[in-house]
Amino acid sequence: MSSGRVRRTIAVSVAVVGVAALAAPSAEAGGRDTGPCPAGSPSGVTCTGGELADGTPYRFAVPNRWNGVVVVDLDFASRAADEPLTGELTDRGYAVGGTTRTVTGWNIAAAIDNQAAALERFEDAVGTPRWAVASGRSMGGFVSAGTAQVHPDVFDAAVPFCGGLGGAVGQWNQKLDTVFTLKSLLFADRSLPVTGVPADTERATRDWVAALTEAQATPRGRARIALAAAVGQLPGWGQDADGDATPRPRPGDADAIQEGMFLALAGGRQPYIGQAMSSRRSIETLAGGNPSWNTGIDYAQQYAAAEPEQRRTVREMYARAGLDLDADLRTLAEEPRITADPDAVRYLEKGIVFDGDLRIPVLTVNPVGDQISTVAQQQSYGFAVRRAGNGALLRQSYLSTVGHCTFTPGEQVAAITAMTERLRTGRWSASTTPQGLNRLTGAAQDAPGRYVHYRPAVFNRPYFGD
Structure with a gap:
């Protein structure tokens, strides 16, 4: 067991002390800054951010009543501070943050490593989370699945949304x-x-x-x-x-x-x-x-x-x-x-070939009508995980919607909530079925969820690097 994983076992109360420390704006060495949140940020949060060693910006929003879970996303620092999903998650106690793709672009290996580097900066400024979840949409989903494979000693779970999981x-x-x-x-x-x-x-x-x-x-x-x-x-x-x-x-x-x-x-x-x-x-x-x-x-x-x-x-x-x-x-x-x-x-193999080597739980989410991250790629990912004997760590879900990453905030909250339950109990439950995810969606928004039972076609260009 790595030192990072051991640190995750400490009490959440230690991390909450770190949140309180962010209330007073201060500059720190090494490209880090804790201080006022960008205009439009949800109320009741404090922020920390700066630049990683390669110049990639990073930013985190931490609710004053933090539940000990941090969600780390490739594109968080480039999104508007008032993005509805951020408000929905911080209202529920999640710390939310991450990086941008502005420096790395399609250098996926570097983007994957940046997620771990950003989490380290978060821990320095805020404290050790109880659980760290890699997530994101599109390339962010791709990178979060890569993060689960490359950095299982640093992250506890991943929820990739609409990522190209056939591998690069x-x-x-x-x-x-x-x-x-x-x-x-x-x-x-x-x-x-x-x-x-x-x-x-x-x-x-x-x-x-x-x-x-x-x-x-x-x-x-x-x-x-x-x-x-x-x-x-x-x-x-x-x-x-x-x-x-x-x-x-x-x-x-x-x-x-x-x-x-x-x-x-x-x-x-x-x-x-x-x-x-x-x-x-x-x-x-x-x-x-x-x-x-x-x-x-x-x-x-x-x-x-x-x-x-x-x-x-x-x-x-x-x-x-x-x-x-x-x-x-x-x-x-x-x-x-x-x-x-x-x-x-x-x-391209460096960023990344999905070989099924999972050691932390992963929940994938994809629209059935996604023209960029096609559903057959999800089949390829699932096959690789099962072939490696790690099927118990994976659940895959689909929504009856068209277009690339066309989720509502509530549908995304549902998947994050289901993963949190998996981390809390140590087992998958009915929350990851379409009915369970729709129930969680309904608790987060007025419109019903669109999760459905779906079996994608077998991916016709699988590549596992072997």
Whole structure:
């Protein structure tokens, strides 16, 4: 047992003394500062913050009646002080804080280590928490799952929200498959990037969205968009141009499902194709090359493994367009493959390959209609954990909502509360079932929770580094 873990056993009252000490603003050495909270912070909290060794800002808000639990989030210090979730959690006694991604970006290994460094600064300023929980949304969810794997001696639990839990290598191979299929079948004669994304990622995104929108207006385009989305395991549900949810398609409604596939790719305020451009550019720059490959990939096999509703939609769209699906799959099989730069792969492996090595409890949370952190990636994470013999430490949950990280504050509070119960009792309870999480959501907000029973498809590009 590490010294960090031993320190967690001391009484919460010792930490509460540290909260009282924050009431008087004072500057401390080493880039730390305790003093007034930013404008808009919840009432009844005190704050501590500063910069880590690499220049990353960090900040924590600590309620005057602290329950001894601190939630550490990749993006906390860059969010508005009046974010509703902060108020909801501090009202319930949680200390909330963390860092920003402004310095690390897609240097995930550094971002993971920064969560431990920020917690250490918190302990120096406030005191030792009873429990420290790594959490966050999107890349923050990805980093919190990484923190659970890398720093189980420092953190007690993790609640990753909508993180790409196929791992860095796996999720970017999956995105390569989607964009490669689109380019090969629809845009082979256009200068739309797949890898080697240019510096002007906004223009690349605009060009891709325009091309996809043009293709969506034709039966052939709709058929091939549906095939690419099925290969890439995107949801058949999307958001409109304003970012509002469209109605969830009824089973068998091929037109609505295909429209949802298109919107996942190119619609809403955060389209899949936009992240496939901007984030890939960042990764390629940091890694010094392309870390993704499709050598040896059988796209006919990937299509065959798609969810039945998506396969039915693809077949119907192809029939309407008068296209031969088998011929298109043969075209994909014959297309020259993309190879990866081995050094770039090694870089991406550092941040991070999820190998299932868990020693602390983890509760994952994901929308079923998330176009960025696709639900099949959650399946990959769960498989890795069970394969390593650590399934008893993991629970996974899903919400019937569309878009990237589209949770209400109450739904997030519910997951944090359920994890707190797990830490307090030492066992999972009914609180982590959809009914239990919806009950906890109802206690935190007026609207009902949207947690549902859901079984994701098997991730088609698993990568476990072995």
